[in-house]
Amino acid sequence: MRTFKLVSLLVLVAIVFTACTPAAPSGGTGSTGGELKIAILAPLSGPVPTFGVSTREGSLLAIEEWNAKGGVLGKKIVPIVEDSQCTPDPAVNATNKVIDQDKVHYIIGEVCSKASIPVSEIVNQKNVVQISGTSTNPSVVRDNNGNVKPYTFVACYNDEQQGKVMSKYASGTLKAKTAFIMLDQANDYVKGLAEFFEKNFTADGGTIVGKETYTAKDTDFSTILAKVAEANPDVVVLPDYYNIVNLVTKQAKEKGITAPFIGGDCWDSPDLDAAAAAGGCFPNHYSPTEDRPAVKNFVTKYGEKYKDDAGAAKLPDALAALAYDATNIMIQAIADAGADDPAKVKDIIAKGKFEAVSGSITFDAFHTPIKPVTIIAVKDGKAQFDSQVMP
């Protein structure tokens, strides 16, 4: 009897699950007829679900606006959202699915570089245009031989440009002559930013007075900070995530270290301890507090459409802004091409100039935007727009 119950329960569960899976479309209608499909690959589950949600929201907002204006090429834009989990395998599966089954010609995403790279391999074999909003690794747009991938673009600056901006801001605005670098040697992203900073800073005549490494699990930075105090630099470079930044800046304040900290876009988090990091600054893709009309318009519309848990208007983060930009660039290019033709669309993106929330964008030879980088200063208990620096 018990076995029977168990078996019937299993059958029931199986039925429920199959019922939940959406039925596969019977025939690929393609992008013909009255609709044009755009796929959005976002990590809605996996390690960084908030990145995925922001990306989806930013992208869907752009599509909704275009549809309100009558779509593109007289067709309604239909978004297809896939969960790519910030992981290569699911991202590849999702890409194959949207291209082969849904006959999609345009893809927005992925968010993470490690997932965007395998996606870019596929789209360049199948001639599908891909724009990733936020993958900052140069390998997303370059193949192993250093050649540009013709069908892949990114809407964000890369780590090289970011390191350059950090250095420019340090030696320009902050008039720093000496810098102390703190980095997590095991994190490629942190290491890359530190290297690009060092290269540019020394080229501009600055001196690196010290360089100390730590690991991501460290909590006690007193020894490193003792060395910082001893070296007495003009700026301290700390391009790491907010949890490390909170620890280091707090302990530095208690040691009486007054040199400002410079970070990377990874400082951008609601959990950043603004009191401890006060006086510090970091480059970011955009700031919702900037006065530019494009930014204000985007922040208002986003807040009207999306609410947080408390029901208040949601403030778009950089991921939402870049997804919105990427989607707008894609649709604008399709409109300018005048036809649903990926080969034409990619040429228009490569040569075009786009007014976007994150600044006025043109693409360089490696399909990476040339645009001003926003510097955010931490003061008065929050992260605020400071200035824009051209890399």
Place this chain on the structure above:
Amino acid sequence: MQPAITSQSSPSKVHRPKQRLAWIGQGFLLVLVIGIVYVVASNLIKAPTLFGQIVLSGLQLGFVYALIALGYTMVYGIVKLINFAHADVFMVGAFVSYYAVARFSMHQWPVAVFPGISPTMAVIIGSGTVILLSMIVCTALAVTMERVAYRPLRDAPRIAALITAIGVSFFLEYFGALSFVFSSRFIPYQRPFEVVAWYIKDGIHLVVPGQAPPAQSITFSNIFLIIVVASILVQLVLQYLVRRTKIGIAMRATSFDKQAARLMGINVDQVISFTFAIGAAFAGLGGVLYAVAYSSIYSQLGLLPGLKAFVAAVLGGIGSIPGAFVGALIMGQAEALTMGYISTPMRDAVAFSILILVLLVRPTGIFGEPEKEKA
């Protein structure tokens, strides 16, 4: 067990290779000590203030490790169990104080109840309450843990209890990582009191916030002082407790021979529970002080400090209370000096190399007595 068997067979054959090994170990140790002394001394002469600063941060770390190591060593002394979940009790202590301060503003109750109270007194009483609460919760947790997980295994082989301890540790870490418990995020810790720092240069002066202390000065904070005082106080209380009180005598008796202690009318289960409770209370205190000092907490906070405190306990001689204290101070210095003069990522490697060295050269630790084998 092993020595008893080997001593029955021809002892000379067995002893010779052992001795040679010991000589290699001691020679190696000697070279190592000379090397360390040389590096430390040369740096002391080169930059004395930096050296002083590094030693101070090592002291702070060492005193926190001491608070955790006591729990390991006491529990081991009584039930011969390495309670790996002890490190997670430490984590829970930090989180309890976080919720008490950030969510319930418990550190401000004296101001609310006695409006006229002086600010200093309010801070002391408020912070004291938060620490006390953490200690009580940790005690309750440890006693529950002992009752549920360890007592049923009292007569089981030691390895079973050890694996259970690892299980309990994982349970606490990953249960804590659930989003509705502590979540797995790094949480900025809100302190119940403000940090005040001083610097030493021609006397002791207050560090003015936003103003750098002069070059070549050594800074320290009130947190450092609190950690040092609390840790020494705990050590003294524990010494008194174990040596002079009835429960202390019962603890020592239980540690010596559980069966005989039971025959003498000692409630062994109660004594063991009490040992867990005391160790956990100190771990809770350590957790609060650690969180206050390093100001960021997450569900696996206890892992590394716990392991290092365990190494400290082994180094000092597991089972010995002064040993745990001395071992912890050595560990703190070893780590700080590694961070200062080798590199920060090397510090864990050095800490665990110490464990391997101790086990190779002197498994009983500095203060440990060679273990007498009981049946």
